[in-house]
Amino acid sequence: MTPEITGTVQWRAWQDGVLPPVERVRDGLWSLPVPIPDNPLRYVLVYALEVRGGLALVDAGWDADISWQALNDGLTAIGYEVRDVKAVLVTHNHADHLGLAGRVRDASGAYVALHELDAHAMRPDLDTYDKWRRGYVGHLTEHGMSGTDADATADMMAPDRLFRAPRPDVLLQDGERITLPGLDLRVVWTPGHSPGHSCFYDPERQLLFSGDHVLPRITPSIGYLLQSVGDPLADFLRSLDKLTGYDVAEVLPAHEYRFRQLDQRLAYLARHHTERLAETLAAVTAAPGSTAWELAAHLKWSRSWQEFGLGQRRFALGETLAHLKLLAGRGEITEHGGEPEQAGGPAGPVRWTPAPPTANDR
Known part of the structure; x- marks a missing residue:
C-alpha cells in the first residue's frame, strides 16, 4: 500500500529521475538532496534543522566531491554555510x-553522533581491505556462492571498502534526548537495516526522521551480512512494532519523498516479511539441503534471477539469509554445514533443511 505522499515535489522528481530541489519542510527545517554517484537510490535527503547560532544535520551524504558540492550548495541556498553546522546526527x-x-566536522568543528552499536559494528578485525576481502569471500562461499563469483563480488565492492568511516564523537543510546539550543529530538533505536539504526523523533512537531528504517515505496534491505550478529530481521520486525507507539504527523525518510500514514506503512512492511518467510520456508521444504544461494535463485524478486547482476544477487543472498536465520530461530528449519564434505577436505557450504517433527507434530 502506498502511503499519502506529502513531498509531492520530491515525488515528481523521483518519477522523472532527477534530483529534487532544496525544500523548506517547516520553519527552520529544510531537506537538502545530496547525490549518490552511480547508485539507483540517486540521492540522500539530508535534513538541516535550525538551532541557535547555526544548524544540525540529520545524515550527511556520500563521500564524493559531487556530493560535497551539492551539500554546500544546499546550505548556501538556505542562507548558511558548512561552517555553521554544530552537529551531524547520523541515522x-x-x-x-x-x-x-x-x-x-573538519570544516565546522561540529560533533558527529551515531548509535553506539553502529560505532561498535566498525569492526577492528576488518580494518584493512585485505582482511575484509578474505572474510567477505569466505562469507559468500560459506553460503553457496562460487569462489569465482565471490571474488568478482569482492572486486565490485572495493570502492565501498575504501571508504574510511569517520569515528563518531558522541555515542547515542535508545531514548536519549538530543538537545541543542532550539532543538529537542528523541533517539528511537530501530535495529534491522543496521545494528544501531536509529530514527529521530521531534515530539513537538510530531515529525519522524526515519533514515532507511521506513521508506515510502522501497522495502528496506534487511540482510545477514559478514558483520551481522544475532537476528537482523527479528530486530527489524520488533522495531516496526515499536514505532506504532509514536504520534507521527509526517515521516521524513532519507530516500525518495516525505509521507504520512506511518502505521499503514509499518503494517505493510510487517505483512511483506510474513509472506516472505512463508515463501522461504516453502522453498526449504521443497528442496531440503539447499544453500542460501540456491534458495535465493528460486525466490520471487522484483526481476528474474537471470536478470540480476552480481550486485543484486549479493543483496538477494543477504536478504535470503536473514529470513533463513529468523526461521531457524523459530525452530522451523535447521542450519547444517561449515564442516568438510570429505575427510581432510575444505569446509562445505551451510545448508538448510526443515526441522524434524516434534512429538506434538506426530
Missing part, C-alpha cells in the same frame, strides 16, 4: 549517510 553507519560527516 546509521552506511556510507551514503555517514560518508560526508567527517568533512563536515
Whole structure:
C-alpha cells in the first residue's frame, strides 16, 4: 500500500529521475538532496534543522566531491554555510549517510553522533581491505556462492571498502534526548537495516526522521551480512512494532519523498516479511539441503534471477539469509554445514533443511 505522499515535489522528481530541489519542510527545517554517484537510490535527503547560532544535520551524504558540492550548495541556498553546522546526527553507519560527516566536522568543528552499536559494528578485525576481502569471500562461499563469483563480488565492492568511516564523537543510546539550543529530538533505536539504526523523533512537531528504517515505496534491505550478529530481521520486525507507539504527523525518510500514514506503512512492511518467510520456508521444504544461494535463485524478486547482476544477487543472498536465520530461530528449519564434505577436505557450504517433527507434530 502506498502511503499519502506529502513531498509531492520530491515525488515528481523521483518519477522523472532527477534530483529534487532544496525544500523548506517547516520553519527552520529544510531537506537538502545530496547525490549518490552511480547508485539507483540517486540521492540522500539530508535534513538541516535550525538551532541557535547555526544548524544540525540529520545524515550527511556520500563521500564524493559531487556530493560535497551539492551539500554546500544546499546550505548556501538556505542562507548558511558548512561552517555553521554544530552537529551531524547520523541515522546509521552506511556510507551514503555517514560518508560526508567527517568533512563536515573538519570544516565546522561540529560533533558527529551515531548509535553506539553502529560505532561498535566498525569492526577492528576488518580494518584493512585485505582482511575484509578474505572474510567477505569466505562469507559468500560459506553460503553457496562460487569462489569465482565471490571474488568478482569482492572486486565490485572495493570502492565501498575504501571508504574510511569517520569515528563518531558522541555515542547515542535508545531514548536519549538530543538537545541543542532550539532543538529537542528523541533517539528511537530501530535495529534491522543496521545494528544501531536509529530514527529521530521531534515530539513537538510530531515529525519522524526515519533514515532507511521506513521508506515510502522501497522495502528496506534487511540482510545477514559478514558483520551481522544475532537476528537482523527479528530486530527489524520488533522495531516496526515499536514505532506504532509514536504520534507521527509526517515521516521524513532519507530516500525518495516525505509521507504520512506511518502505521499503514509499518503494517505493510510487517505483512511483506510474513509472506516472505512463508515463501522461504516453502522453498526449504521443497528442496531440503539447499544453500542460501540456491534458495535465493528460486525466490520471487522484483526481476528474474537471470536478470540480476552480481550486485543484486549479493543483496538477494543477504536478504535470503536473514529470513533463513529468523526461521531457524523459530525452530522451523535447521542450519547444517561449515564442516568438510570429505575427510581432510575444505569446509562445505551451510545448508538448510526443515526441522524434524516434534512429538506434538506426530
